[in-house]
Amino acid sequence: MSHLAYLLVLAGCLVCAIWLEPVLRVNVLRRWRRLLLTLLPVIVVFVLWDLAAIAAGHWTFDPEQTTGILLPGGLPVDELLFFVVVPVCAVLGFEAVRAVLRRPAGDGDE
Amino acid sequence: MTYTAAALLGVVAAIGVDLFLLRTRLVRRVVFWATYPIIIVFQLLSNGILTGRRIVIYDPAAIIGWRIAYAPVEDLLFGFAMVLLTLSVWVWLGRRGVQREPRAGEGSALLRFARARLDERTGQRKSADM
Numbered sequence: 001m002s003h004l005a006y007l008l009v010l011a012g013c014l015v016c017a018i019w020l021e022p023v024l025r026v027n028v029l030r031r032w033r034r035l036l037l038t039l040l041p042v043i044v045v046f047v048l049w050d051l052a053a054i055a056a057g058h059w060t061f062d063p064e065q066t067t068g069i070l071l072p073g074g075l076p077v078d079e080l081l082f083f084v085v086v087p088v089c090a091v092l093g094f095e096a097v098r099a100v101l102r103r104p105a106g107d108g109d110e
Numbered sequence: 111m112t113y114t115a116a117a118l119l120g121v122v123a124a125i126g127v128d129l130f131l132l133r134t135r136l137v138r139r140v141v142f143w144a145t146y147p148i149i150i151v152f153q154l155l156s157n158g159i160l161t162g163r164r165i166v167i168y169d170p171a172a173i174i175g176w177r178i179a180y181a182p183v184e185d186l187l188f189g190f191a192m193v194l195l196t197l198s199v200w201v202w203l204g205r206r207g208v209q210r211e212p213r214a215g216e217g218s219a220l221l222r223f224a225r226a227r228l229d230e231r232t233g234q235r236k237s238a239d240m
Binding site: 005006009010012013016017023024025026027028030031033034035037038039041042045046049052053056057058059060061062065066083086087089090091093094095096097098099100101102103104105106107108109 | 111112113116120134135136139140141142144145148149152156159160163164165166167168169172173189192193195196197199200201202203204205207208209210211212213214215216217218220221
């Protein structure tokens with residue numbers, strides 16, 4: 001159970017943000033191609049940063065509280081999922097604020 | 111390089127992407143600064159659990175040592191860089207015409223209801239003024 005601790009935190013983040021899709025119709029998941037294309041460079045950049053930080057010893061992960069599945073370079077799969085979940089939550093939140101405030105963001109809405 | 115230096119560099123790089131590379135200029139927009147405080151609350155919460163429960167452990171030599179809700183202050187910079195890069199790419203793709211539609215809020219009965227009520231009230235106030 002404790003091996004799921006990191007994943008549970010990520011699940012909590014998703015739960016806090018995902019309701020915006022049906023309730024406010026932020027239409028982020030419906031624009032899944034744009035979302036996937038957004039995730040791609042973010043994951044690449046931050047996985048590289050993470051690998052460098054792990055190699056430099058900036059941080060380590062408790063093997064008792066993570067799944068134990070390690071990717072090359074010692075990157076826990078939990079941490080990779082962090083770089084998926086957090087950007088998705090950020091876009092959901094951003095689009096929710098736009099839906100309510102109706103302020104321009106510069107993607108053809110001005 | 112310490113985590114402190116890397117995090118500062120990350121923020122500068124993300125702002126550079128936003129202002130000069132993709133030219134989304136989100137850091138100059140109300141909608142970004144209205145979103146960020148909401149995100150930071152959830153970041154402090156989830157990051158607080160990850161560091162407070164020692165799921166992620168930091169080398170004291172790599173950080174400056176200031177902590178907010180258990181998490182090293184560097185994590186706030188790391189999070190800011192990640193959120194800004196994410197939203198900048200998202201907006202840039204939209205500007206390039208990638209799935210602009212359906213727009214945020216399109217088809218939301220809740221928003222429609224709230225706006226109708228708001229219009230009603232401001233309408234009443236206006237007629238009372240006259």
